[in-house]
Amino acid sequence: MVAVSAAFLLGVPGIVLAVPGFAEVQQSFRSSEASMVDRHGELIQQLRLNPNERRLSWIALEDISPALRNALIASEDRRFYQHSGVDWNAVAASAWGNLWNTRTRGASTITMQLAGLIYDDLRRKSSARSMTQKVSQVFIAQSLERNWRKDQILEAYLNLVSFRGELVGVHALSRVLFGKHPSGLNQSEAAIAVALIRAPNARPAKVSERACAILKEQQAPQECNGLQGRTELVLARATAKGEVSGAATAPQLAPHLGRKLLKDAGKTIRSTLDAATQRFASDALRQQLSALVERNIEDGAVVVIDNASGDVLAWVGSSGSLSGAAQVDGVQALRQAGSTLKPFLYELAIEKKWLTAASLLDDSPVNLATSAGLYIPQNYDKQFKGLVSMRTALGSSLNIPAVRTLVTVTPERFFRRLQSLGFNLRESGDYYGYSLALGSADVSLLSLTNAYRALANQGRYSSVRTAMSDPRAVYQQAMDGSASFIVGDILSDRSARARTFGLENALSTRIWTAVKTGTSKDMRDNWCVGFSSRYTVGVWVGNASGAPMWDVSGVTGAAPVWQEVMQYLHRQSGSQEPARPASVIAQPVQFENQLEAARTEYFLPGTQQSLLRVAKSNGIAPAISYPTPGMLVAIDPDIPPAHQRLRFSAQGLKQGSWVLDGKPLVRTAGKSTGDLGYDWMPWPGRHKLVLQDVNGVVLDQLQFEVRGALVRPPEGKAVKVKGAAAK
Template sequence: MFFKRSFFKGFFLALTLSCIAAPACAIASFKEVQRDFVASDSLLLDRNGVVVHQLRVNPKERKLTWIKLEDISPAMRNALIASEDKRFYQHSGVDWNAVAAAAWGNLWNTKTRGASTITMQLAGLLEEDLRRKSNPRTGVQKINQAIVAQWLERDWRKDQLLEAYLNLVPFRGEIVGVHALSRVMFDKHPSGLDQVEAAIAVALLRAPNASPAKVAERACSILKDQKLPEYCTNLAGQAELYFSRLGMKSESAIASNAPQLAPHLARKLLKPGIHVVKSTLDARLQQLAKDSLVRQLSALVDRNIEDGAVLILDNATGDVLAWVGSSGSLSDASQVDGVLALRQAGSTLKPFLYELALEKRWLTAASILDDSAVNLPTASGLYIPQNYDKHFKGLVSMRTALGSSLNIPAVRTLVTVTPGLFFERLQNLGFGLRESGDYYGYSLALGSADVSLMALTNAYRTLANLGEYSNIRTAMSDEKTNFIPKLDPAASFIISDILSDRSARAPTFGLENALSTRNWTAVKTGTSKDMRDNWCIGYSARYTVGVWVGNASGAPMWDVSGVTGAAPVWQELMQYLHSPRFLQKQNERMTLPKNVIAQTIQYDGQLEASRKEYFIQGTQQTQIAVATSNEINATISYPTKGMLVAIDPDIPPERQRLRFNANGLVNGSWQLDGKKLTLPGNKSMSYDWMPWPGKHLLQLLDRQGRVVDQTVFEVRGAQLTPVKSTVNPQTGQKNKTR
């Protein structure tokens, strides 16, 4: 036997010495192996380093973070050495006694213990060429494995060998390393493994696919080798319990008690190969936003509503402080990210419409708008908008129209602004609308377009920043984006002042509601058609909060408005953001731009109470006259948008005329394809035009030459030519020809 051991040792020594000069024998250091170790689960941290989410990013392996040897229980280490390598601390990579015994057993076909040491097994895990696949290793592979093991023993310490082995060794199925096994199978950290759990874990190394009974039998043998036979009692029952946990697969963190607060943002930021990302989230706000949303939806469970989303932004930096994509277990579609999903905007687009009208000096906050029934002709028929409460308020100021979210004045304002111009403004603010302005038409004023909570909240943040726009930031490693002027600062301030005005909201919402806060805030709600989407977006001088509630399926809610659905969540979050627990230094109001003038105004006929109003410099007034007609109401009644006109060649041209008609405008003018038309002297806006083939742009101009409405229509057919009369010499009758 001594001869056999000496022979094998001399043989392997010669191979090892021959490998010294070969670069192929170079192996990684312990630090390199530790550095290159990538867990299958990545961590999302908040801005302060607190774990907010743990996400599975490698579907092929279940491998948690590298665990140090001192954090693995002594019971696990002792069971491993007792089972796999009793002379681990004596040999230098190859246990020659075991090699000799194995060779002798193979010679006589007797069953012996394997000769592979822990170090040799580690060599098989580290070197790609030595990894065991479906077939046993070849003789050459076994020799190389022994050589690499001796190199490892020369360069690594014994504790490093054990630590690396326990982190890299596969146990069963997809589970790799003692950390993952402990969390999945035993629901605890590796430092807490007891003798029985350690024995079961080590038993899996020899037979990873064995039944619980076989594993229990093997574990009992390991315990007896350690002189611990008393732990074999009821070992089979315990193994059955532990194995039942192995069958529970989940994409969430595996029994690690790691927070699962931001699944949607985690999927966005955590990718394979990225172990840890430090996000811009604040763990306190993330938890509060999630809890507040769940509480509110739970209270509305009888209103057919199950989904929601929350986004909180820092105005100064664009950092996302909270990103709640769904209501979690309340939802049947919790994987859908409500922050990014496209939903109908409702009334939340109105502030940007009125801001554009202010910016163009077409309106002031004191301007009188008509909240009465209106029928607008379109290519698909009459568009007849309604207010939310089905009632009309008559003549109101723009402040009241926006604060109380009246629909008719918004539509009338869009007639002046035009859908095309408003569409361009929304696109410039990052909404990314899929269709053109003409596609949405006048309904764009009431939010018929689909938008995301992210785009909408960031657009409101632009108002909070007096028109300065920047992209949002979700990771601390992202570069800060530069601010770009997108809105007029003065107009943005006035819109913000209106949205903060409780009195302006009162006609529709009353004075006491979920839109009121202790600190200064500007806020707007929105509800889409059939109550399918419910929004509340608002901001303070420091933060912008956006909330959406509804159903991911698109099913309508039952009697849920912006004030009763999303607003309570918005209010709770905004109150917390400005409480001493979160924000020490208060910044109560927005900064007044230099070209904004505060002026006391009065209305003729006491239409609205006297008040202090803000104006862009040059537009201020003191006395507001109530006009009998408002040119903002002016519309082209005929031809309608997209209208197709056909020329009949059999009808004399003097009998074919297209009459242009307009409503709500006196002393205006027409412009066709960029050329003004001369109106008859009877002060009527009607104009009879002889059709001409092609597409035409017809515009209605007010007294100042501003476009108040426009339409595109098309004329098709043969070109008309004058009618000529000739006399038939035989009959003496006149013939008409062209």
């Protein structure tokens, strides 16, 4: 138990006195059982940490049955309260007995045995202790007696001594063998317990014989009646390695969070969970999955977060017995996000004032050139709605408008925003490309739900808290508060999602809520995440194996669970619509050709409009599409310079000009294809590229870097030493 070598303590004069204190030994004690309670103190999870030993919590001496204390002293150390660590009378008797081959009680005192329990190298293994160990044991026992009280020695001994099999300490012994607290052990039970100390692995008959001898020494021979049968019964429980009394029926409400918090804890952890909410969320998930069993769904997860504090109130990692992989934690597992990332994309576009909630977007077929070929996104229903407002595009979860918006925002900008919201994506924005708008990145339910919580808090982000001992939330402004409010308003708008989901569906609640669904490719993942004024709830359903579901959408899969949990959370209180920030302007709008019904729309200052006209352009804001911000270009020595041109390209603009490092780029024959594309010969260094309209107004700008070396001849023509290839 203590790492210091007893032999070393003996070998260095004076150091033997530096034995650990009682408090140090008590604090270093680790139970093999860890418990997790909810925020109110209700037990919700127990976990076995040490598979080799069964230790329960430390028990104070006053909470241990006097019968056990008396039996221990009578059997192991009659002069315990008289000697100073070594019973020299017993030592002499033992030596005399060894000389004449007669049996004696033995000379090892409780204090000497405690020394062997504290120091691992003094423990008796398969063979007897060496002379050096015995001498060390004597000196340590005397030091313990000088520095510890007798009651502390007795208490530590009863908590550290092994009894039988995996049972260590009186608490585990009492719970497993007798099904009671150590304070309730009677005289015969105490005799059996003490008999096990001297011979932990003896046969029941031998244990019963020794226990009866102890009872007779205590003048209680009547307790020997039927003792052998009782001994066989209790020892059978130890052989079967039975659970601690009550553990089999103890609540196991949060096994996944329990493993996360209780690992190596060896104590009771007070979590932020609410037992009632945890229980309801688990039941709601299981009921929904049971109803969808014919749709090839067996797994799911639910998380509930308090908006203000960041406390996790429910952490349901799986469907339990319905799952073939119940140990997989669906709250932390990474899955494709589907359409659940769209609110953050549109928030960024509104924040940058590239779009408004009323902006008209083109929901029609589009082909986008990428390094991997053409990217041709489709809507969920394979249909196109034509021109729609951004409010309708987000509310009805249309894919094409989202991809067109990402072309404006750029994958790299969107990637950086997602990182600031705690997603910790593994790849870069350019790796995901335009598919990032449709949730091609893998995210966890916990990070996704917490990001929606940032929308609920008008752009303020903080990490979550799962234990009451964790630090309280520290907020940072990750998104614009006004833009977040507008996105939240769209997600709460039943009319906005009617084009796809209708007015009545599982997303509709009797209280104010904002919600979004998502389905990944081939229906492998199904999400529903949303928030009220007080809570954010996230639900995932699918299969831990990655197998696709059969004909399941966000509204029919995860949404019913989300709705039930949200309604439960507000069973006694309402959810108030958030107050409109002072910087958000409410403006009546109309749409040309009555594309959509007239309404009052929300705008950021300077972006408000009263009439939305059908634009002739593709609805994509002018921006640099290549190179991307911060891109690194390396020069390749094996490619001729003429073939290493870096092509500047723009979107949403047919007329304009380029400015590189403060100097306009002049188009020449052979370097243009009639649009704004420009083929530039890479030159080492850091460069700033600016896109302007015909009036010289800056529309977009970025920086990139070229690495390598070129030699420029006197006539000014570049001669290749090393060439260029984009990375």
